[in-house]
Amino acid sequence: MNEQFEQITAKEQAAAAKFDNAVHVCVAASCLSSQSDKVLETFQQQLKENGHSASCQVKGVGCLGLCSRGPLVAVSHRDRPESSELYQHVTPDNAPQIVAALVAGETAADLVCATDTPFFQRQTKIVLENSGHIDPERIEEYVAAGGYQGLLTAVTEMTPNDVIDEVMRSGLRGRGGGGYPTGLKWTTVAKADAKQRKYVICNADEGDPGAFMDRSVLESDPHRVLEGMTIAGYAIGADKGYIYVRGEYPLAVARLKKAINQARRLGVLGSGVCGTTFNFQIEIRLGAGAFVCGEETALIASVEGKRGQPRPRPPYPAEYGLWGEPTLINNVETFANVPPIIRNGGDWYAGMGTAKSKGTKVFALAGAINNTGLIEVPMGIPLREIVYEIGGGVPHGRVLKAVQTGGPSGGCIPEAYLETPVDYESLQQLGSIMGSGGLIVMDETSNMVDVARYFMEFCMTESCGKCVPCRVGTVQMYHLLDKIYAGQATTKELALLEKLCKMVRETSLCGLGQTAPNPVNSTLRYFRQEYLDLLLDGERVTAVATTPEAQP
Amino acid sequence: MSNKTKLATVWLDGCSGCHMSFLDIDERLVDLAQLADLLYSPLVDHKTFPDMVDVTLVEGAVSSEEDYEKIQKVRAHTKILVSLGDCAVTANVPGMRNPFKVAALYERAYHENAQLNQQIPVQVIPPLREMSVPVHQVVAVDVFVPGCPPSADTIFFVLTELLNGRKPDLTGRTRFGA
Amino acid sequence: MQNLKQIDPPSDDKRWRIVQATMRRNGHKRSGLIETLHTVQESFGFLDEESLRYVAFSLRTPLSQVYGVSTFYHLFSLKPAGKHSCVVCTGTACYIKGTPQLLQEIQEMYGIKPGETTEDGAFSLLTARCVGSCGLAPVAVFDGEVLGNQTPDRTMETLRRWYDDE
Amino acid sequence: MKRSQIITFKIDGQDIAAREDETILELARQNGIRIPTLCYLESVTPWGGCRLCMVEVKGTTRLFPACMTYPQEGMEVSTVTEQLTTYRKQVLDLLFAERNHVCSVCVSNGACELQGLAYELGMTHVGVPYLNPSLPLDASHPYFGLDHNRCILCTRCVRVCDEIEGAHTWDVMGRGVDARIVADLNQPWGEAISCTSCGKCVQACPTGALFEKGKSVAEMQKRHEFLPYLALMREGRDGDSEQ
Structure with a gap:
């Protein structure tokens, strides 16, 4: 198998060496929605017309990161690698300008996007290492970039226990939001008794509004996820895996399908993985639009073809999961971290991040921030650095008010706490959560009651309806928030809202209900005055600035 | 002015059944009269609500603008406010119109079902609010006495307790749930 | 349970073959319900009563369960979409x-x-x-x-x- | 998954010896301790939706639904605390406000489980605004009726119909507060081909959502004592077919 990998790699390198220049056009979702596919076509056509198609490689690649400047095009030169350029806002109309410059050995200066900025320099890429470099639809490029090496090592040189030990040593924690230690989860499933078989499920039902990390990984580097899942399957003794993908991600689904077929053909998936006796099949299951299916037990119900309603845990899926069998559920980013961990060792991974949160985290930056897009940073980086340096600060000269993490289950962190390092525990202490990686910046024009109302509306429409506190409680809380925001409520109603928040958090069946009050609680904690200002009988404070109370 | 407890009763959107039940206390009314003066009620002649009363029994839901203003005035001039009967406690029958829009109700009542004079009154009849709601959704309520109507015995018990300075415990006497 | 009698589709519309293929790929099991509904919606634009009935009978799934699943997920539509x-x-x-x-x-x-x-x-x-x-x-x-x-x-x-x- | 190890634990200070495969709710009932619930029904799969049977366990701040939690050796369970009573009343608040429970039947015959619990917990009024949805009444079945206004979505009918009668006429459509009980393809009950008119759902319903037609108020009582018997007999039959 290794020989085969080497052959592929050599062939890829030889093919790349034939070209003097390379043009990489981002064809991930955000750029694609600005017609980057047409840009790609224009490049191919133009270079052909100019007779340069033999010396210049043109290909579509995954996400280049800085989505707000899309469509992005990266141009590199073999003989002078130092002078590669990134072009922004490329359209089919101005593509010829770039081609002309390329042919003339010049730079189309007015389209250049500076890459010596913190946005590009401050990131550490593990999950996104291939993103923007390889063609996501070609397994050869993934292999040439070191792909499937981890799997090969795992199945040929390591025992399943060795693999789990390595993951344990890496300190990797679930990237779906909760932060449960991945190695521990794997151990539990590995030890569990199966009636017939065990399952691996990849949760790609990314539902937080404003989060698109998993989508980008699936679209830019699908093989990485397949490899991670297969390694997991080997480690826990499963021979079947499901990827549960949002139905709203047709491009990700198409690329995954293609990737699965390619992997089977290459022999890194299916029966006899990498020439061993280990078998592993992966099937895609399409979600159909239900946020609650991000919850493990609801996701399992959905894979079984049922209404995506959760059930109380314990028993946890690790013991009683899909069709009552032990099941490992991790999210996309978690699996995407596995191949490099096996390739480079757990200690390498544990060398990054903080004492309790290891490695890197991918965030989707959005909202009132200059550089919206996808970033990957080491755990422990201060929020301020993400917002002001990587993110380039707040546009229009406005003032940052809060950073929202964790989507509808998370909270708002006010400006006063921006020095906080990004790790699971620190964010939790502030009343928010790491979440899956949505990071929304809000400036002074956002009203925090409105923000809380928005997330409550989300939870209300996404509630499955099984348990009373979530089904009816979210509706009541939404109405109260709506009334407060409309300036028609009294202190009595604010008190009722707080009472409901407590009750819904404590008594709801699953994570959706239990965390639904979080946005309200966190905005109340830091921006209570905004609520009071809207009440008919609220205590008004003349000074505009609210000083966040440091609460334990 | 005697130093007896000052009592009032108010009739909002309800059928007056709770007041009837109150009258069903019969001869025990005489006992009550020893303890309290009834200062304002649909049953007595005074037209304006007194300055301050000790106990007010409220029958009916808050349905019209008139109810809405009245109950706030009553609350401001009452020490202990009692929601008497299911309409006051749950909006009950008056609340059954809530799934419909007010315009549709007027249409039904004054056009479709009227034989003569098919027109929506704009004067005399106080305008309906969007929803008919229980009293405690508008003002703070101190004692809840459910029942449709609460029995005379229950009302007598509640009043006796209140007039003797105790908060009535209704366990086993009337039933919530309508 | 393996050799279930095949149910005939509601009409000889060719699109039913795509739906049948999805059901076959999932072994005519109940767990393939969501996948099948996806295919029906893709092929016909929405889920009408006739197709729900056909899917229910083919997958041996109670009618009310099929209806429950179809209305649980946002992406499924029981009414034809606009142009x-x-x-x-x-x-x-x-x-x-x-x-x-x-x-x-x-x-x-x-x-x-x-x-x-x-x-x-x-x-x-x-x-x-x-x-x-x-x-x-x-x-x-x-x-x-x-x-x-x-x-x-x-x-x-x-x-x-x-x-x-x- | 039959586990039969005997363990001991405590409910409200009372020592209980139990098999590990019985839930806290079942064990409490066997020992004469009442834990309120609306969705639990003996002999069908527990649902865990009403959240009324939540109990406290010493050593953790988390609450557990008694109907789906198994005891562990040495566990100390409390079923009545100030906190639990507050939450239970709030659950009832939410249920009463969700649809329309203004009902003249249960007031006079006292047979509604929802009303019974409100009474038991000393509720005097509903603390949250009523939602006032507009919901239909289905009277298309010759013997029975369904009033969605009274339904609390406990799904007892769904489970009884599926697990004991085997018809699966009922299920839940939609989601969240818009969820509703449906017969077959959301048809009038009288037209549902799968319904055998056995009436088990009516007997299982804790409120007046499912009712028998033509009964006087006093006769509108629900009885479901026969369900455990049917479940037991069913088990026997399934056991034979496996051999």
Whole structure:
């Protein structure tokens, strides 16, 4: 198998060496929605017309990161690698300008996007290492970039226990939001008794509004996820895996399908993985639009073809999961971290991040921030650095008010706490959560009651309806928030809202209900005055600035 | 002015059944009269609500603008406010119109079902609010006495307790749930 | 249980073959219900009673369960969609940049809320939780084409064009 | 998954010896301790939706639904605390406000489980605003009726119909607060081909959502004592077919 990998790699390198220049056009979702596919076509056509198609490689690649400047095009030169350029806002109309410059050995200066900025320099890429470099639809490029090496090592040189030990040593924690230690989860499933078989499920039902990390990984580097899942399957003794993908991600689904077929053909998936006796099949299951299916037990119900309603845990899926069998559920980013961990060792991974949160985290930056897009940073980086340096600060000269993490289950962190390092525990202490990686910046024009109302509306429409506190409680809380925001409520109603928040958090069946009050609680904690200002009988404070109370 | 407890009763959107039940206390009314003066009620002649009363029994839901203003005035001039009967406690029958829009109700009542004079009154009849709601959704309520109507015995018990300075415990006497 | 009698599709419409293929791929098991409904919706545009009945019988799944699943998930529609579709993104980034105003304007002009189709069947209004183009917020998708930086005026302009094209 | 190890634990200070495969709710009932619930029904799969049977366990701040939690050796369970009573009343608040429970039947015959619990917990009024939805009444079945206004979505009918009668006429459609009980493809009950008119759902319903037609108020009582018997007999039959 290794020989085969080497052959592929050599062939890829030889093919790349034939070209003097390379043009990489981002064809991930955000750029694609600005017609980057047409840009790609224009490049191919133009270079052909100019007779340069033999010396210049043109290909579509995954996400280049800085989505707000899309469509992005990266141009590199073999003989002078130092002078590669990134072009922004490329359209089919101005593509010829770039081609002309390329042919003339010049730079189309007015389209250049500076890459010596913190946005590009401050990131550490593990999950996104291939993103923007390889063609996501070609397994050869993934292999040439070191792909499937981890799997090969795992199945040929390591025992399943060795693999789990390595993951344990890496300190990797679930990237779906909760932060449960991945190695521990794997151990539990590995030890569990199966009636017939065990399952691996990849949760790609990314539902937080404003989060698109998993989508980008699936679209830019699908093989990485397949490899991670297969390694997991080997480690826990499963021979079947499901990827549960949002139905709203047709491009990700198409690329995954293609990737699965390619992997089977290459022999890194299916029966006899990498020439061993280990078998592993992966099937895609399409979600159909239900946020609650991000919850493990609801996701399992959905894979079984049922209404995506959760059930109380314990028993946890690790013991009683899909069709009552032990099941490992991790999210996309978690699996995407596995191949490099096996390739480079757990200690390498544990060398990054903080004492309790290891490695890197991918965030989707959005909202009132200059550089919206996808970033990957080491755990422990201060929020301020993400917002002001990587993110380039707040546009229009406005003032940052809060950073929202964790989507509808998370909270708002006010400006006063921006020095906080990004790790699971620190964010939790502030009343928010790491979440899956949505990071929304809000400036002074956002009203925090409105923000809380928005997330409550989300939870209300996404509630499955099984348990009373979530089904009816979210509706009541939404109405109260709506009334407060409309300036028609009294202190009595604010008190009722707080009472409901407590009750819904404590008594709801699953994570959706239990965390639904979080946005309200966190905005109340830091921006209570905004609520009071809207009440008919609220205590008004003349000074505009609210000083966040440091609460334990 | 005697130093007896000052009592009032108010009739909002309800059928007056709770007041009837109150009258069903019969001869025990005489006992009550020893303890309290009834200062304002649909049953007595005074037209304006007194300055301050000790106990007010409220029958009916808050349905019209008139109810809405009245109950706030009553609350401001009452020490202990009692929601008497299911309409006051749950909006009950008056609340059954809530799934419909007010315009549709007027249409039904004054056009479709009227034989003569098919027109929506704009004067005399106080305008309906969007929803008919229980009293405690508008003002703070101190004692809840459910029942449709609460029995005379229950009302007598509640009043006796209140007039003797105790908060009535209704366990086993009337039933919530309508 | 292996050799279930095959149920005949409601008509000889060729599209039923695609639906049958999906059911076969999932071994005619109940767990293939969602996959099958996806295929029906892709092939016919929506799920009507006839197709739900056919799927229920073919997969040996109770009718009420099929109905329950079809109405649980947002992506399934039991009514035919409009000729055109307008999907407004309600992700957080789009929301704080003005989605509510877009929806309100559409509702005032055409009298439809998200999930509804105009009376003349011209277009359906839908919402999506983040289409992943947060950099362009607020975003709306018109017949699959993503248009960013929407304002009420720009959105209304695009919708009006659908009517002009008639 | 039959586990039969005997363990001991405590409910409200009372020592209980139990098999590990019985839930806290079942064990409490066997020992004469009442834990309120609306969705639990003996002999069908527990649902865990009403959240009324939540109990406290010493050593953790988390609450557990008694109907789906198994005891562990040495566990100390409390079923009545100030906190639990507050939450239970709030659950009832939410249920009463969700649909329309203004009902003249249960007031006079006292047979409604929802009303009974409100009474038991000393509720005097509903603390949250009423939602006032507009919901239909289905009277298309010759013997029975369904009033969605009274339904609390406990799904007892769904489970009884599926697990004991085997018809699966009922299921839940939609989601969240818009969820509703449906017969077959959301048809009038009288037209549902799968319904055997056995009436088990009516007997299982804790409120007046499912009712028998033509009964006087006093006769509108629900009885479901026969369900455990049917479940037991069913088990026997299934056991034979496996051999």
